[in-house]
Structure formats: structure tokens, C-alpha cells
């Protein structure tokens with residue numbers, strides 16, 4: 297469980313302060329794509345890696361402020377590490393195997409050490425700057441360290457605040473949980489809007505009506521009705537996390553079945569999101585209008601929309617992710633119109649997360 301967000305700092309994240317980080321990263325993306333346009337005004341990009349860079353940069357900037365370039369390396373290493381873990385999970389599970397000194401396990405250990413040493417360096421630098429009164433606490437790292445330093449100041453040692461080890465774990469968790477998920481959401485949004493030009497036009501009309509070609513403002517985001525409906529419908533059809541698991545800690549009855557303690561139960565989000573008894577016979581169609589009156593009224597069961605999980609472990613980054621996604625969608629719609637590339641084939645595939653198996657080739661044209 298995330299210690300940082302569940303204890304005293306919960307709620308002190310000021311999203312408005314994060315808007316410059318969101319818009320700076322999105323501006324870089326728009327400018328990279330603009331530079332790729334050919335003489336005919338079009339370019340084709342695989343948006344999967346482009347959005348991975350974008351969301352990694354966003355976490356980097358919001359977590360580490362001006363040190364975000366150093367944070368980028370952590371993101372690359374975490375991504376490699378996640379691929380290795382997924383490959384291991386697919387094998388037959390032998391208890392204790394991961395601790396054996398195999399070549400792969402040694403490599404994973406080395407990568408982990410590298411990630412931790414970059415984080416430790418960033419943290420030490422920041423702590424020194426904070427002690428000298430030079431640094432702000434506007435980013436996630438600053439907030440976490442402030443919690444750490446406050447407790448060490450008052451009591452001489454970190455009792456209730458976060459220890460450095462916990463800050464490191466928290467940074468790793470944010471990278472892991474926050475960047476791949478949001479990049480997958482953006483990837484499917486581009487694909488679906490390329491497949492449904494009528495919704496692309498409606499969304500662009502809304503964005504231009506609110507912001508014209510200016511930088512999107514925080515206050516305007518709450519007025520984005522069409523874009524919000526589109527993002528929800530994308531999260532319903534293509535939830536990045538297709539399932540989540542829980543372990544019973546005591547005997548429990550669910551439905552008419554009694555489970556003993558220690559049983560792992562999987563909640564199949566993808567299946568629930570595609571159940572015609574809950575969503576209606578048009579369940580497989582892209583119909584953002586089902587969210588016109590909000591999430592609770594979109595289906596027969598108000599609790600059936602689960603892209604961010606549910607209960608005490610629900611995603612703590614959901615507002616962050618939706619704001620980031622809105623910023624990216626708005627800026628892309630302001631600058632480009634887009635179609636599917638000729639090589640795109642629609643094969644949703646669950647590898648770590650629900651992704652397009654053969655990439656997301658999109659043709660863009662500046663407007």
C-alpha cells in the first residue's frame with residue numbers, strides 16, 4: 297500500500313501546480329510530431345512508444361521537478377525490469393527460484409541497484425538543497441521529503457515520517473503504476489478516435505470551443521464533457537489493467553461460496569466491462585454517450601466500471617491520470633487530425649497490460 301498517499305500528505309497534491317509539467321511534456325510531443333511531418337503535410341507514427349516517453353516524462357517532472365532528465369533513466373530501467381518480471385511470471389512457479397544466482401536474476405538485481413542508486417542520488421541532492429532553503433516542495437519528491445524531514449526535525453529520527461527507503465520504494469511504485477497505464481489509455485484513445493472520425497470531430501469542436509488554440513487551462517478541464525465521456529468509454533472497452541487480485545485473510549463468504557483464508561481471487565475487469573447483461577447488447581461498440589449522465593448511470597450496475605480498481609486499494613493516481621490524459625488529448629486535437637495508418641491491425645493483447653499487439657500506427661496531419 298502506498299504509504300505516502302495514505303498518510304498525512306494525502307490530499308495535499310495540488311493538481312494545478314502540476315499543470316505546467318503536464319503541458320511542457322505535451323508541448324514536446326506536439327513539437328516532435330510537427331517536425332516529423334512530410335512535405336505532403338502528413339506523418340505516420342507508432343503512438344505506443346511516443347506515449348510511453350510522454351507519460352514517463354510527466355511522472356519524472358512531477359516527481360522530480362527540474363531533475364526530470366535523471367528520472368527518465370529510472371523509467372527506462374523500470375520498463376525493462378517489468379518485461380523481465382512478466383517473462384518470469386509466465387514460467388512454472390518454483391518457490392525460491394528468483395533468489396537463485398542465475399544470469400537473469402543477477403541482471404535483475406543489478407538493474408534494481410542502478411534504479412535505487414539514481415533515486416538515492418536524487419534524494420540526497422534534494423535534501424541538501426532543502427536544508428539550505430534552496431528547494432521548493434512543489435513536486436512529489438519534495439512533498440515526501442518534507443514529510444520525512446518534518447518528523448526527523450521534531451523527534452530527532454524518522455518515526456512517523458517516511459524513511460529514505462520508503463521514499464525510494466514510493467518513487468518506484470509511482471513510475472511503475474503511473475506511466476505505462478496512462479500511456480496505454482492514450483494509445484487506445486488515439487486508435488478509437490481514428491476509427492471514429494465523428495467523435496474525433498466532436499471532441500475537437502469541444503476543445504477548440506473552450507480553449508481555441510491556447511494552452512488548455514486547469515479550470516476548463518471540468519467543462520470537457522465529450523472528452524471525458526470518450527476517455528471513460530476507452531477505459532471501459534480497453535482497461536489497461538484487465539484484472540486485479542485479492543487474497544482472503546480470513547474465511548469469507550462471497551455469493552454462495554465460502555472461501556478459506558489465503559485464497560487468491562481474481563476480479564476480471566475486462567469481462568465485467570464486456571458483459572452484455574450489465575452494459576446492454578451494444579456492449580462491444582464504442583458509444584461514449586452511455587456516460588452522458590455520469591459513471592453510475594452508464595450501466596445497470598453502478599459499480600461495474602472498474603478501470604482504477606475498487607475499495608481501499610483503489611488507484612490513488614486516477615485524477616492525475618485523467619488530467620494528464622485530458623491535457624494530451626486536448627493538445628493533440630488542437631494541432632492534428634488523424635487516421636489509422638495502413639499497417640495498423642486491431643489486435644488487443646494482454647501483455648503486462650492490454651495493448652495493441654502490433655503497435656498503433658497513426659497518420660497525422662497538422663491543422
Ligand code: HEM
Pocket residue numbers: 297298469470473474475477478481535536537540541602603604605606608609610611612613614616617
Ligand atoms: C489510466 C491510468 C491508470 C490506471 C488504469 C490505473 C489502474 C490502477 C488499478 C486497477 C489499481 C489497483 C490495483 C489493485 O487493486 O490491485 C491501481 C493502483 C495504484 N495506482 Fe493506478 N492507474 C492509473 C494511473 C496511475 C497514476 C498516474 C499513478 C501515479 C501517479 C498511479 C498510482 C497508483 C498507485 C500508487 C497504486 C497503488 C495504490 C495502493 O495500493 O495503495 N496510477 N491503479
